Amino acid sequence: MTTVMSKPVSAPGKSIIEKLNFFTALALGALSAIVVWRLALQFLPQDTEVRLFTREDKITLLSMTAWFVGFMTGIGALVGPFRWLMGKDLTHEENMFLAGKDMGVKRYFRYTTDHKVVGIQYLVITMLIFGIGGILAMLIRTNLGTPEGGWIHPQAYNSIVGTHGIVMIVGTIIMVTGPFGNFIMPIMIGARDMAFPRLNALSFWLIVAAAVPLLWGQFLGGISTGWTAYNPLASQAPLGMDGYIMFICIFAISTMVAGANITTTVVKMRAKGMTWNRTPIFIYGVVASVALALPAFPVFFLSQVLSAMDRALDTSFYNTAGGGSGWLYENLFWIMGHPEVYVILIPAVAALMEMAPVFTRNPLFSFNVAIMGIAGISGLSILVWAHHMYMSGWAPLLNTPFMLTTELISIPTGMLFLVLVGTLWRGRLWMTMPTMSIFALLWNFMIGGITGIYLSDVPADAFLHGSMYVTAHFHYTLMGAGLTGALAALVYWFPAMTGRMFDKKLSWISFWMVQIGFNIAFIGMFTVGLAGQPRRVEAYASTFNTGNMITTGGAYLIMTGMLVLLYGVISSWRSGVIAPKNPWQAKTLEWTVGYPVPLENFDVLPVVTSDPYGYGKAKS
Amino acid sequence: MSVETHAHHEHPDVVGSRNRLGVVLLLVADIAFALSMIFVYFYLRQQNVNDMWLPAATSEHPAITPLASGAGWTVTAIAAFGLLAHFYGLKGVRAGNQTQLKLGSLVALVASIAAIVYQFNTIATAPFTFSDGAYVSCFYMFAILNFVHIMLTIFISLGNWNRARLGIYKSDHWHVDIVNVWWVWMVVSSLLGAFALSHP
Ligand code: HEM
């Protein structure tokens, strides 16, 4: 070849780090998946007669794993580890490049380590997740608008319910610790970044990598088991189940990495003078959440690894015929599952606790009680899991002790109520959407918590278990309490993250639409649940029609309110009122850095000399 | 934008202690994972559902008998040897002896490779197939996941040896300290697996 291609493939010195981005990741992920899929088709032996269907599972799981490895390689996750291996640690310039120095919008599509970029990435992906989960919810509610069902095919309906459930659970797990734990938290404690910036990027991109198998599973028969993926049902479900399994395994890694990172950051990197007494309550909430997830998610991870082995290798962890046990799965699942609901709830409540002093100009009512409440909930939450299994027939003798521990949780939960009410009490209320969200949380969480106590009562649960009552209960807690706190956090920290105020009118309109719609929808659901309508059904007896119609109506109101909120986010981000430096006159550090926040937040690291809630004397 | 006080200029001890906490927290997750495996093992063993923990002989299959627990203990012994070698290297670098560090980390690397060969062999020569009851399922669970664990260990000890070889640990050696924590956990986790498997 004599023709000279004068354009070099890459500029000299342009390192691999600079070449990798979201698109190389997509390409490499897809390529790896396709190659491995073809190879597996070609070379995996056929099943013998005794072991039917495991070959398809092997092929699916192998291709999904290949996607995962390819994607993570393509985004650049392995560069750091391999450079360590080779003894060529990243240089200062390379680290600055990774942090996205002077890079503009492109850094959002890269393995960028700056915690503020990761925070925004989390915010966007959380909104996407809620968007998808929300569309699925509307499909469910539309189908349930009339008793006879049939608008959606039952098989598809099941998968929609399961996917809605797990997508929303993941969305709510990351909705506070993801965007605000990453963007706000390090500034709030006076740090320049997270303890492990590359792990931070890793935890975000793992979620992106995880999303694809879940989506992929939709084309392989979907997730027909509900979000809990109980075995042995799951081992008999279509190949889509493999998508669920991969999704959970990858997400679990993300959670563990984020948990270690956030906890280390808070323990080791708080500003000088920020003693534990002067550490904002939101920080406690975030740490409690991730520290609870840290030992819980590995259990979930293992439960899915075993599910995969049962499906693909024909082992018998959950298969009774081979000596396995479905109860084993239920135990593993709920040992993770109940702590997980507090992983979701605690940071959302803590965010509201952070806002309560700001909007009442009162100090937080009993900082210590707040911490005791958070600690008590976290500690007890690992001892209650079998309240999900009262009716499963597993260990009836344990029902009473589990009933006791479950009901005990109301005490630390009550402490959190006390702190919020005490802070509001005789405060000079500044009525904003976040302030009103505190009231909404108190109302919704009261209903969610009290119905929880009924459910934890074994005789009552004998009747309520498996009904729409359970579904209404956990929507009151997850959405009524958790999501309400997260939306308030969005409006509250919007100025710090975007430099603009969230449109006040839109925040109010959406608040009322969502809250009213929510209460209509789920009170309706309580009534049909009490009347005996089972959950996860595609058609129902016509006696339940009125309640269901009300719920569906409420759901449409929620949807409209959420669309208003989405419009508010987009329009305020693009052209909202420019925010002053500390629009809420708060005392925490994230309001001292201005916007745009410089790459490493602080020129000179701050020194903290007082507690963050010094708004005057506490009223007793 | 100032970079004078950037993390780069933090004292190695500060960075080291931060990294150590991070690793310990990741280990908390790994420990939870390992304890769940132990839970699975003893749960299924105790339940012996349908008498299928160790299935009896049928017309097609001979009875399933548990493997001699020697294999699990051998992997543990190899890991313990790796830990000792690494620790020897660590003591060397603490005393400023780079040669001892290089030697110790090389031997640790060799131990991790020996462990994986041995672990692979146990899986490959196991006298049963995946569907031979709950004990066998658990055996594969331990063996396969330990295999993954050892792969990580090889990566870590290869990097550690290579960095020692390049003289990177002359100025500070907190990496070597942290790798030691990993090796300790590697031994404890194999021990847990061996302990379980010796209770068929
Ligand atoms: C006072 C506190 C609470 C109590 C006593 C309580 C009690 C219960 C009980 C007993 C069940 C099982 C019902 C059954 O399946 O028959 C249940 C289900 C559930 N709870 Fe709660 N709960 C409380 C708070 C929460 C919170 C704060 C959340 C979430 C943030 C939550 C989320 C859930 C979920 C997701 C389920 C259903 C899981 C499923 O079967 O799909 N709960 N709750």
Ligand SMILES: [Cu+2]
């Ligand atoms: Cu629970």
